[in-house]
Amino acid sequence: MKLYYTGHDYRYACEQSLLVLFPTERPEYSEEQVKENAAYLSLHYGKTWVTASCRIYRDGVFDGSARVRKALLTDELSIHRLLPKILRLAFYRAAERCTGKSLAWGALTGVRPAKLATRLLEEGLSAKSAVSRMKKDFFVSPSRAELCVETAKASLAVKRSLEPQDVCLYVGIPFCPTRCAYCSFVSIGVERSHKLLTEYLPALYREIDATGEAVKKAGLRPVALYIGGGTPTTLSAPQLAELMERISAAFDLSAIREYTVEAGRPDTITPEKLEALKLHGCDRVSINPQTMNDSVLEAIGRRHSAADTLRAYGEACDAGFAAVNMDLIAGLPTDTAESFAKTLDTVLSLAPENITVHTLSMKKGSHILLEGRAIPGEEEVSAMLDYASEKLYAAGYRPYYLYRQKYISGGFENIGWCKPGFESVYNLCIMEELCTILAMGGGGSTKLTNPNTGYIARITDKKYPREYIDTIDDAVKAREEICAFYRREHLLPDNT
Ligand code: SF4
Structure with missing residues (x-):
């Protein structure tokens, strides 16, 4: 699938999403803007929000978007964590409409999803709230969110020891x-x-x-x-x-x-x-x-x-x-x-x-x-x-x-x-x-x-x-x- 970026160069995040959302596709790049088997991923900086948009052309046109408050982008770390995150969410939403399928791990593309659950528990969330957050923020299925939080508890126990x-x-x-x-x-x-x-x-x-x-x-x-x-x-x-x-x-x-x-x-x-x-x-x-x-x-x-x-x-x-x-x-x-x-x-x-x-x-x-x-x-x-x-x-x-x-x-x-x-x-x-x-x-x-x-x-x-x-x-x-x-x-x- 051809990928096009506007307003950012978060290639890695977008390519990882592509591999998970469309496993038979590989990222391709072209100067020519095509409107079939292509995804356009952009970031737009408004007054209060930064908005990620994704438009997929694949037997139709499918859109997805996600946004983050600009005020949260306080340093390099938060910028490089939150902007790829909203791009992945936008890509996921568009892909969900395109394929008609929801994925077990939602918009999470990383190798270690339990790290996210561990962070949520370390921030003081209860196991129940961590499960809800994973479902709400990343569209993770209930069974995978519960699994993830359970493994995070085991990880925290060893970490503390x-x-x-x-x-x-x-x-x-x-x-x-x-x-x-x-x-x-x-x-x-x-x-x-x-x-x-x-x-x-x-x-x-x-x-x-x-x-x-x-x-x-x-x-x-x-x-x-x-x-x-x-x-x-x-x-x-x-x-x-x-x-x-x-x-x-x-x-x-x-x-x-x-x-x-x-x-x-x-x-x-x-x-x-x-x-x-x-x-x-x-x-x-x-x-x-x-x-x-x-x-x-x-x-x-x-x-x-x-x-x-x-x-x-x-x-x-x-x-x-x-x-x-x-x-x-x-x-x-x-x-x-x-x-x-x-x-x-x-x-x-x-x-x-x-x-x-x-x-x-x-x-x-x-x-x-x-x-x-x-x-x-x-x-x-x-x-x-x-x-x-x-x-x-x-x-x-x-x-x-x-x-x-x-x-x-x-x-x-x-x-x-x-x-x-x-x-x-x-x-x-x-x-x-x-x-x-x-x-x-x-x-x-x-x-x-x-x-x-x-x-x-x-x-x-x-x-x-x-x-x-x-x-x-x-x-x-x-x-x-x-x-x-x-x-x-x-x-x-x-x-x-
Ligand atoms: S490393 Fe494991 S999977 Fe690979 S050949 Fe050996 S036993 Fe088989």
Whole structure:
């Protein structure tokens, strides 16, 4: 769809709205003013109000507008928050008239809608008033507004429990047995890359050691540790043991509240590996069936069966982890609402502490997108998610974190559900940006966070394992930025 701006250049806000409101469209720009498949977005400054207007030409003409009092635009922060907001609202109103559809998340386009709910609660609103505000100001559906406020409560509880020096650690193993059809992650199959893995681990240990030194120097305290991927359990039991020993040697883990290892693919899990994880301090594993329907598993290239998941889950229970998470995806190719319901019922019968219900995201570079595979429509995905919510609430689970992704089916969301008391600290910290996340390994994204201002600086590791290995000297050097950040933000003395 062609986009035209008058009186502003808030491209990002308008493009994000376009992707959510018209998921099959991409933003285009042209000098020529056309009147089909086009949206004109303008800001007009009056005496008392600034008004955003949107006119969409698409099989007709559809208008929407929203306004804000000029008096509220007091500084850069308020200007750059409120003006994009009214443009998004105007675009949403026009799109609603154009498509005849209301979206579950209304005019909200961000990845972290719970942040808005958290802010409202922190401003002193009751949960009920926060729900009303989200419905009224952003046209969020009642079910999503309630969900959002509930997750915001969990986020606030963890936020209030954190000390300024608390950080989370992430260690990435970007290797998998095979590549799933919906994956765009830079993970490579271990069969093809065994040699690379043996080069990768020593490089990773260097980054772990350098991060450990920086953490000690800056007086930071790790409170949650997550070994993710890829699939960390593609490593052998001795490799896992060595990795975890290197981590324990580099960091003081005495304040760790949660230690998770993603044992994502059931076909990589063995009792020996689970024993190694348990022995080295891991107390939470994630076993991810995605679906319990074998034909859907085959369609997405997982190369394991539902029976493998049941076996792996049983082994994890026998190993005695404090918590097990299971990931599911709504909207996979060839899946149906009925088959998804069976998947959910089976997983619920296992009663894991956490169940994360994702919605399929059509990621760039995934086989699903590249091969143009058919996926369930929006209504079917909506039925899957509604079924999941109803069943999970009834079984005593509560939503504790949620996030949205680009290109997600129907503009829906991913929701982490837990039994009360099993909220994952790491998931909340990373999704709600509650504290610094120190990431190590290929594709890792470190987020240095000032707990007083919320300001975030990033350090990213090279994505591909080969690149990561070849540039490890740079990655190790970049760890100096950790102390530098805390000094710059006046959280450490200058001479640290
Ligand atoms: S297990 Fe995860 S990271 Fe690995 S290929 Fe599948 S989706 Fe990608």
